[in-house]
Amino acid sequence: MSFGEGEEGVGIISPDVERVVSQGSLVQSPQRVIPVQPANAALAELYTMIGLKKVKELAGELEAFINVQRHRETYNLKNAPMVLHMVFKGNPGTGKTTVARLFGKLFNSLQVLPKGHIIEVERADLVGEYIGHTAQKTREKINKAMGGVLFIDEAYSLARGGEKDFGKEAVDTLVKAMEDYKNEFILILAGYTAPMDEFLRLNPGLKSRFPIQIHFPDYSVKELLDIGQLMLDERQYRLTNRALNKLGEIIDQYSNMPYNDFSNARLIRNLLETAIRRHAVRLRYVSHPTRDQLQTLESCDFLSGASNEYSLYGNLR
Numbered sequence: 001m002s003f004g005e006g007e008e009g010v011g012i013i014s015p016d017v018e019r020v021v022s023q024g025s026l027v028q029s030p031q032r033v034i035p036v037q038p039a040n041a042a043l044a045e046l047y048t049m050i051g052l053k054k055v056k057e058l059a060g061e062l063e064a065f066i067n068v069q070r071h072r073e074t075y076n077l078k079n080a081p082m083v084l085h086m087v088f089k090g091n092p093g094t095g096k097t098t099v100a101r102l103f104g105k106l107f108n109s110l111q112v113l114p115k116g117h118i119i120e121v122e123r124a125d126l127v128g129e130y131i132g133h134t135a136q137k138t139r140e141k142i143n144k145a146m147g148g149v150l151f152i153d154e155a156y157s158l159a160r161g162g163e164k165d166f167g168k169e170a171v172d173t174l175v176k177a178m179e180d181y182k183n184e185f186i187l188i189l190a191g192y193t194a195p196m197d198e199f200l201r202l203n204p205g206l207k208s209r210f211p212i213q214i215h216f217p218d219y220s221v222k223e224l225l226d227i228g229q230l231m232l233d234e235r236q237y238r239l240t241n242r243a244l245n246k247l248g249e250i251i252d253q254y255s256n257m258p259y260n261d262f263s264n265a266r267l268i269r270n271l272l273e274t275a276i277r278r279h280a281v282r283l284r285y286v287s288h289p290t291r292d293q294l295q296t297l298e299s300c301d302f303l304s305g306a307s308n309e310y311s312l313y314g315n316l317r
Helices: 041-047 053-074 096-109 133-145 155-159 167-180 193-202 221-235 241-255 265-282 291-295 306-316
Strands: 086-090 118-121 149-153 186-191 212-216
Touching (some): 041 053, 053 096, 053 212, 096 149, 096 186, 096 212, 118 133, 133 167, 149 155, 155 167, 167 186, 186 193, 221 241, 221 265
Parallel strands (some): 086 186, 118 149, 149 186
């Protein structure tokens, strides 16, 4: 099975370069379609990301909506209030945190947020150890996020301790802040899809405050290979065709493993880091390695399959 085929599209195509060394030919540089870039820098950066079709569509809609609101204001036309609090749902490594950062930049450039920075927190950053401590800690994070984005990863963990858990106090404090400072910061809750749906179902008053809910699907094998290629380009490594096919097979095995929380781009990063270490071991006794040898990852640098890699991968992250 070959995983190295490029996609067709309309745009400017980068040239392909193929060289032959060692056990197989190097992977052709994938044909990258360069779309016409929007004027907004944050939106342009988002559009260069692999996959995320629905997220990109939503970002474009939000930019258009906000700009039209501005034009309507110049004619004294009524505008609906902008509520931009969001819920991001999906597996790890699907781009949720990266997109949240870009949304902060986007809303800053559109003058919705004066700063556009992002404060990333989890349960431990919000929940205290005694009565009143949680509200204090949560308010501190909200204050730091003013003018930007407060991003809460695995937000449903705030409701996992039962009625007496201090997590509920954090939720109540967040809800109050959303009312008191509705136009001064944006709250984004993120996490796995099923727990997030359950969290919002058990807190109906909370669900209605998040009109924008985005599902981040798992990347396809082809998309993950493209992401891996970008990671390798940044580090000045490259794959032979045999190595590319082997990496694709390993990803495919992972994606089909039962009861496995597929970690998408994180998985790719870990697989490549392992391969790069094995590549170094392979060249340990080569007295004068060539430039090609120092850059080329071969199929032997990747372990046989998901089952063999799994224990190491689990220890890495």
